[in-house]
Amino acid sequence: MRLSREQSREETRRKLLASASELFAERGVNGTSIEQIAERAGYTRGAFYGNFDGKHELVVALLTRRTERAREELAEMCGRATSSEHLTSLLHAWHRDHAEHQESWLALRLELLLYALRNPEIRPLLAQRELFARDAITEGVRRELVRRDAGPPADPKLLSMIVHALEDGLLVQRLLTPDDVDDRTATDAVTLLLDSWAALDTRKKD
Amino acid sequence: MRLSREQSREETRRKLLASASELFAERGVNGTSIEQIAERAGYTRGAFYGNFDGKHELVVALLTRRTERAREELAEMCGRATSSEHLTSLLHAWHRDHAEHQESWLALRLELLLYALRNPEIRPLLAQRELFARDAITEGVRRELVRRDAGPPADPKLLSMIVHALEDGLLVQRLLTPDDVDDRTATDAVTLLLDSWAALDTRKKD
DNA sequence: ACTTTCAGATACACTCCTGTATCTGAGCGC
DNA sequence: GCGCTCAGATACAGGAGTGTATCTGAAAGT
Secondary structure, eight states: OOOOHHHHHHHHHHHHHHHHHHHHHHHOSTTOOHHHHHHHHTOOHHHHHHHOSSHHHHHHHHHHHHHHHHHHHHHHHHHHOOSHHHHHHHHHHHHHHHHHTHHHHHHHHHHHHHHHHHOGGGHHHHHHHHHHHHHHHHHHHHHHHHHTTOOSOSSHHHHHHHHHHHHHHHHHHHHHOGGGOOHHHHHHHHHHHHHHHHHHHHHHHO | OOOOHHHHHHHHHHHHHHHHHHHHHHHOSTTOOHHHHHHHHTOOHHHHHHHOSSHHHHHHHHHHHHHHHHHHHHHHHHHHOOSHHHHHHHHHHHHHHHHHTHHHHHHHHHHHHHHHHHOGGGHHHHHHHHHHHHHHHHHHHHHHHHHTTOOSOSSHHHHHHHHHHHHHHHHHHHHHOGGGOOHHHHHHHHHHHHHHHHHHHHHHHO
């Protein structure tokens, strides 16, 4: 099967981006040369510079694609879920997918975070991804609280941000002390938060 | 005041380490050359190689020093605190100190995390620091729960790990969406967790 | 089928980094 | 004070990465 010219162009960009995310996870953004990226994708440096202005534009493209992908996946999950349990199980499956490649996934996340830390202009791009994740959590939490007859949370954005931060922080702790964190720890901790939040809401209503 | 030879040697290592941690935070471990480290410390590359075998040994030394420092500071705080409030306020002050240089502190932490991610043999060194931090939290939480007449927590290690993970995760969320996280968010979230934990313990006892 | 076009390859000139090998001069013992 | 020692400086050889300028060959258009 032959590819048309513009199909081929898209294909090249796609391969280069895939190769770059692998290498960024393995060796870091700064530790990866353009040559290595091109080589793993099956091209030469010339092809790279024909498709990207340089490493910076590549990172921005990578970030954009990741954000867009997360948006689609999460929105699709929220739409597909028929019940609270279904949605939470979907969200957990999503997390578990990441957990499979755990270390390299965490590595890429940290690399991109550091990149955003040093290039403030692209922070909104990364922040957007967090917001999508939090939104999905908001939806899951909302349904869960309703199921418990606890009513909708008082401040859903804040709660989902906290839940998200907790899950994220646990990934790091798991890397450093794997014995202290297992798959259940995250769900247990989140349940704990929800219990407390529900109680708080009840109290407020009184 | 003249320095003796071995004083001078220690001094040089100290300056190089300080210079390195600044530069690692600014540009990353991979993005910093030995020359830049030596230069900022006021030396040349020759001096660096006289004191360290290479970048790897430098990072290990840096990690060791940081861990040791955290241990001392935290232990000293636990010993000095006279009450639950005192200890929690001390712990918060400690965190606030970091928050002042926030971004560069977070950058260095993430850099070292990534370094440990790619060099598994040094993970225990970084993990040790986390354990010290968690221990301090354990102590604070224990006193707080006692003060509330809630009795000691059922699983203090787990709770402090969760609290620590939450605080850590909030730092990242704060970087990306500063408007959603302020100084109080962390304390509020932790209070929430403690409430819930205390309730859980009470329930277990019934 | 001849030409145009453009994706990707090749080649080059340049900068930066590394690690070692050698030099220098200030502290210290005698 | 004289010479030894060692911290730190200087010099060098080599490797790797960057970005651009130029080349090539296969689609696409007529």
